[in-house]
Amino acid sequence: MTHTALSEETRIGRRETVVSADVADDAILLDIDSGYFFQLNRTGARIWSLLEEPQTFGQLCASLQEQYGMEAGLCQADVSEFVADLNARGIVQVDKG
Amino acid sequence: MGVTEAFSPVAIEPAARLLLACTLRSPASDARGIEALAGAVADWDAFLVSADQCLAIPFVHRHLPAFDRFLPAAARLRLRQLHTAGTANNLQLAALLTRLHDQWFARRAIRYAAVKGAALAQRFYGDVAARTSRDLDLLVDPAACPATIRYLVDAGFRPCRGFELPADRAKWERYIAAMCDLNREISLRSPAGDLVDVHTSLDLTGGDFPTRHLLSRVETVPIFGKPIPALSTADLFVYLCYHHSRHNWTRLHWVADIGQVTAAPGFDAAAVRAVARRSGMEGLVEECQAMLGLLNAATRGEAPAGRGLAATMARQCLAHLAPGAESPLLAYHHRIDDSGFRWRHWFSLTAEEWRHRRGLVRKLRTVLRSSTPSWESYKALPLPKGLRWLYMPLRTGTHLVRHTPLRRLTRRKGSAAAQPSSDATIAPDTRG
Numbered sequence: 001m002t003h004t005a006l007s008e009e010t011r012i013g014r015r016e017t018v019v020s021a022d023v024a025d026d027a028i029l030l031d032i033d034s035g036y037f038f039q040l041n042r043t044g045a046r047i048w049s050l051l052e053e054p055q056t057f058g059q060l061c062a063s064l065q066e067q068y069g070m071e072a073g074l075c076q077a078d079v080s081e082f083v084a085d086l087n088a089r090g091i092v093q094v095d096k097g
Numbered sequence: 098m099g100v101t102e103a104f105s106p107v108a109i110e111p112a113a114r115l116l117l118a119c120t121l122r123s124p125a126s127d128a129r130g131i132e133a134l135a136g137a138v139a140d141w142d143a144f145l146v147s148a149d150q151c152l153a154i155p156f157v158h159r160h161l162p163a164f165d166r167f168l169p170a171a172a173r174l175r176l177r178q179l180h181t182a183g184t185a186n187n188l189q190l191a192a193l194l195t196r197l198h199d200q201w202f203a204r205r206a207i208r209y210a211a212v213k214g215a216a217l218a219q220r221f222y223g224d225v226a227a228r229t230s231r232d233l234d235l236l237v238d239p240a241a242c243p244a245t246i247r248y249l250v251d252a253g254f255r256p257c258r259g260f261e262l263p264a265d266r267a268k269w270e271r272y273i274a275a276m277c278d279l280n281r282e283i284s285l286r287s288p289a290g291d292l293v294d295v296h297t298s299l300d301l302t303g304g305d306f307p308t309r310h311l312l313s314r315v316e317t318v319p320i321f322g323k324p325i326p327a328l329s330t331a332d333l334f335v336y337l338c339y340h341h342s343r344h345n346w347t348r349l350h351w352v353a354d355i356g357q358v359t360a361a362p363g364f365d366a367a368a369v370r371a372v373a374r375r376s377g378m379e380g381l382v383e384e385c386q387a388m389l390g391l392l393n394a395a396t397r398g399e400a401p402a403g404r405g406l407a408a409t410m411a412r413q414c415l416a417h418l419a420p421g422a423e424s425p426l427l428a429y430h431h432r433i434d435d436s437g438f439r440w441r442h443w444f445s446l447t448a449e450e451w452r453h454r455r456g457l458v459r460k461l462r463t464v465l466r467s468s469t470p471s472w473e474s475y476k477a478l479p480l481p482k483g484l485r486w487l488y489m490p491l492r493t494g495t496h497l498v499r500h501t502p503l504r505r506l507t508r509r510k511g512s513a514a515a516q517p518s519s520d521a522t523i524a525p526d527t528r529g
Contacts, residue, residue, distance in 0.1 A: 019192055019321045021184045021226035024158070028181060028226075030188045032196060035289055037185050 006057040006080050011095040013054030018091050020048060029091060038091060043068075047082065051092060057083070111137035112144045113418035114396050115164070119148075119156040120349045122356045123393040128163040134396070135164030141172040143420060145179065151418065152229040153349040154179045159227075184226040190233050191215035191225040193291050195323040197235075201248050208238040209245075209326060210315045212299065212336070213354075216327035220318045221357040228357075229350050232292035236328070238312060239297040242277035243270075246285070246295060253288040260284055260472060278482065280472045299336055301466040305376045305459065306336060331368040334358050335378055338385040342453055345425060346414035352392060355385055377459040384410065406452060443467070443496075468493040 006012075020029045027045035029038040040048055043064075050063055057080070065075050086092040115134040118126050138144055148157045158180040165173070194215050202209050212234040215225045222228045237245050246256070250269070256262055260276060260283050262269055276283055281298035299306040315326040328336065337358065341351035358364060373379040387407035392414060395401065401411035416422060423431075432438040450463035470488035480487060 016322070019188055021188050021224060023181050023184050023226075024161070024177070026181075028184045028188060030185070030192055032192045035189075037188075039181070 006083060006094070007096065008056060008058035009096075010057040011054055012051060012057060012060060012083055013093055013095070014048070014051050015091060015093050031090060034090070036089075038089065044082065047079065109395050109398055109400060109415060110418070110420065112140070112147060112420075113415060114398060115144070116148055116151065116153055116157070116349060116418055117352075117392055118396045119160045120153055120353045121389065121393055121396065122360060123396055126160070126396075128160075130396070131160045131163035132167075135167045138167065141167075141169055142175075145172060145175055147418060147420070148349075149179055150422075150424070151347070151349040152231070153353075154183050155227055155229055156349065156353060183229055187215065187218065187226040187228075187230050189289065190230050190291055191219070191320055193287060193289075193293070194233055194325060195321050197233075197293075198323055198325055201245065205241070205244075207241040207245065208312045208315075209241075210236045210312060211318070211325050211327045212236050212296065213333075213340075215320060216318045216325055217333065217354065217358075219320050220327065221354070221361050225320060228353065232294055234294045234296060236296045236299060236308060236311060239277065239308060242283075242295065242297050243274050246273045246277065246283060249285050249293065249295075254285040254293065256283065257286045257292075258284040259476075275475045275479070275482075276472050279470045279475055279485065279488075283472075300339065302462050302469065304462050305339065305378070305454075306332070330358065330361070330364060331372040334364075334369045335373045335376060335382055338373075338382045339376070339378060339453065342381060342385065342410060343449070345417070346388075346410055347417040347425060349414075349418075352389070352414060356389055359386065359389075377455040378453060380455055381406070381453045388414075467496045 015031075017033045018029055018031050020027050022028075022045065023039075025042040025045060027040045027048050029040065029048070030036070031038070046067070047060065047064070050060055057076075060083075061072070061076050061079055064070060064079060065072060068075075070078075083092065083094065087094045111134060115131065115138055117123075118131055118134055123130075145157075148154055154176070158176060161168075161173075161176065168176070194211055201207070214230040214232065214234055218225045218228040218230060247270075250256065250262070250273070256276075260280075262272055277297060281296060281301070281303065283295045285293045285295065287293060298308050299311065311328060311332050314329040314332060316329050317324045318327045319325070327333070334355075337351070337354050341348075341354070344351070346352055369382060370379055373382040384406040387405075388410045391401040391407055391411035395411065395415060401408040401415070417424075429442065432442075447463060450466075451460045454460050454463070468489045470485055470492065474488040474492055475485075478488075478491070
């Protein structure tokens, strides 16, 4: 997987071609263009929910830290990896500004 | 199925009561009510099979927290899988709708409306995945039907359910034009396997729900940010009563629809009554609303009593929740070779259609349904447009032979017209 270096100011948003629905705590995503489905677990679904409005990587991590009480460094590393994965699959768009 | 079975006693099993409670917006639908009903369910596997058959999985899943402690682990996993698969399917259908809107209807300024399905789910349940959709029903301006079918075919959609095109592409234009001319509903399968039904009319003869009127009153439903035209609430509600009653309320999402639309902010009962009156269905609409009350009572174990239409429809719905209930379509096909059954079936359906309408002309129009030309007629005997009126007497004659003892006489004489296997008048919709 190609990692995208994310700074605090990097803006992250959903791609318009990806639609979603909640399934209990999870989320089902469908990329309309490719026809691929993705399933996100509870934490992934929470991140997806936060991305309903585009926001910076810093804002995203701050929200998750507040919600899950995670240590800042660990949170940034995990979220960075997750966002890079979503970006590689064409689910989100990352704008380094 | 049919009116002859409508008065059969219906025992309301605990599983059926729970299914209903999950479906309805009733007092039994609160967490305590659901929990109380769930405690009496003995066979959760059978419950989930029934929930799936009645297309009630999203409703059941929504109430899972209330009965989770009763659910065996395997059943919980199964429910989750069914819900996930259903959600994915609903998303796919909604995405297909928005794609067709963008790439065809909006681009060509073609008048159309999404009927039920994703548009109904988004508008009245707040989410395209909150209600099961099995296909995409589109009401299309009849003038644009051939171009729409051709566009879909060129985009990789495959006509199905008897609408298959011949191998010779040179014939396609003529066949598609005949299809649109003779059928009010054409089914196609998308490259991803989704079923799309293109309607040029929502009723058997086009007289009850005139397409022109429906399309002139469409309202917009935003789906994934796209403004999707859908039937107006009043038109939709009357159509739901008509459609679901014809199909004996065999699916619980149909029952839920009536409750959801009625409870929606801005539901205008006077506008609904006005639309219903134009179609002669004001009585049917009232009975459908009364049926909800009876089904609510059924969650408390009270069987619907009486011979009124509301009670009959409530019993029909409950009958399909009973263990081992046979779907009407399956029952029809199991008995299709019995001419006596077909004759009774035809009368039974006609009696129901009469009961659902007011006004002699409207009632008589339902009798014509068996004589209206169809694509099946064209396939059996392709006639140019000017001669297609001949299908009416031909189809009537074929029906008489098929549905009456005449069939036995013709069979004795070895007439090909009496052979069921080559019968060109068996339409996919057994109600037709």
